[in-house]
Amino acid sequence: MKQEATQAIVSVKKETTSAISEEISVLKEMIEQMSSGYQANEYPAGIDELSKELGGHGVTDAIRYRLMKKLMEQFVLTDEQPSSMSKNETWREQLKELLLNELQPYPIKAISFDKQVLQLVGPTGVGKTTTIAKLAAEATLKKQLKVALITTDTYRIAAVEQLKTYAKILELPLEVAYTVDDLQKAKEKFKEYDLIMIDSAGRNFTDKAYVEELSKVIDFQAEATTCLVLSLTSKYEDMKKIIEQFSLVQMEQVIFTKLDETASLGALLNIPLEKKLGIAYISNGQNVPDDLFTPTASFIVEQVLRGSKHD
Numbered sequence: 001m002k003q004e005a006t007q008a009i010v011s012v013k014k015e016t017t018s019a020i021s022e023e024i025s026v027l028k029e030m031i032e033q034m035s036s037g038y039q040a041n042e043y044p045a046g047i048d049e050l051s052k053e054l055g056g057h058g059v060t061d062a063i064r065y066r067l068m069k070k071l072m073e074q075f076v077l078t079d080e081q082p083s084s085m086s087k088n089e090t091w092r093e094q095l096k097e098l099l100l101n102e103l104q105p106y107p108i109k110a111i112s113f114d115k116q117v118l119q120l121v122g123p124t125g126v127g128k129t130t131t132i133a134k135l136a137a138e139a140t141l142k143k144q145l146k147v148a149l150i151t152t153d154t155y156r157i158a159a160v161e162q163l164k165t166y167a168k169i170l171e172l173p174l175e176v177a178y179t180v181d182d183l184q185k186a187k188e189k190f191k192e193y194d195l196i197m198i199d200s201a202g203r204n205f206t207d208k209a210y211v212e213e214l215s216k217v218i219d220f221q222a223e224a225t226t227c228l229v230l231s232l233t234s235k236y237e238d239m240k241k242i243i244e245q246f247s248l249v250q251m252e253q254v255i256f257t258k259l260d261e262t263a264s265l266g267a268l269l270n271i272p273l274e275k276k277l278g279i280a281y282i283s284n285g286q287n288v289p290d291d292l293f294t295p296t297a298s299f300i301v302e303q304v305l306r307g308s309k310h311d
């Protein structure tokens with residue numbers, strides 16, 4: 001009991017500390033911006049509109065301040081502009097260029113399937129199982145890989161049935177792992193396969209003891225690719241909490257789902273630029289296997305800076 005209480009305090013403390021450090025970074029950006037000689041309300045109207053457009057998508061204040069500051073310094077104050085374009089059009093294009101540059105360090109590309117294990121983790125109902133089915137179809141049909149499926153989501157009977165249905169349609173073997181021991185056995189059984197895809201229940205990966213036990217069976221670093229699945233319909237504040245909850249597992253990329261259900265796409269920028277995670281796929285519907293694609297940085301930039309004429 002005492003240990004649980006201590007753990008709870010430690011985790012609350014951790015959350016508070018990270019919230020404070022984020023606040024500090026926003027403040028730092030704002031101070032920097034003020035000391036640079038101009039303020040948000042002093043932007044030329046066109047720049048202010050671009051900032052608001054990003055804000056409308058839920059792009060964070062800190063990112064917007066940084067971008068607008070760069071835009072002002074690099075382009076506006078130097079008044080660089082091709083004569084054939086209006087200022088506003090030029091600034092939009094220059095902001096796109098800046099954003100492409102900002103996104104460059106983060107892997108916005110498909111999973112290479114070069115590691116034998118691919119596990120999708122994430123909160124309840126985001127689309128993990130559906131995405132596994134889509135990816136299994138891609139790996140089998142397009143890449144001609146020998147794919148096997150394992151599910152560790154045994155909390156709901158329906159969850160197992162759902163994956164069984166996809167396994168049957170795609171003619172792939174499926175093992176249901178109730179324990180880490182079962183998982184070990186299933187992995188052994190599928191050792192000759194090119195790709196073993198593991199579907200999980202959201203809660204698995206937030207349990208430290210489970211993740212530790214699991215890491216004895218799967219070498220997360222050497223043999224597994226782990227992707228966090230996030231729904232674009234979630235608020236960014238909630239996504240940040242989810243990322244923290246799943247911080248026990250190392251991952252480089254997220255998969256976004258439910259693009260078809262929202263017009264607010266700030267997370268496509270916030271997650272790479274603030275959380276330093278790349279994007280492997282975007283799911284835009286319930287159809288297996290069609291509604292899944294790999295975005296490019298240009299696609300993301302175009303989505304968040306489409307301007308009102310496309311709305």
Ligand SMILES: Nc1nc2c(ncn2[C@@H]2O[C@H](COP(=O)(O)OP(=O)(O)OP(=O)(O)O)[C@@H](O)[C@H]2O)c(=O)[nH]1
Pocket residue numbers: 123124125126127128129130131153159162200201202257258259260261283284285286291
């Ligand atoms: N509109 C839309 N619905 C989706 C998308 N991806 C998945 N869904 C739907 O979201 C619901 C939940 O999908 P699942 O794949 O079962 O989600 P999950 O993360 O495995 O859920 P749990 O196993 O319960 O944690 C299903 O009705 C899916 O068809 C998407 O990109 N767009």
Ligand SMILES: [Mg+2]
Pocket residue numbers: 128129130153159199200
């Ligand atoms: Mg599921």
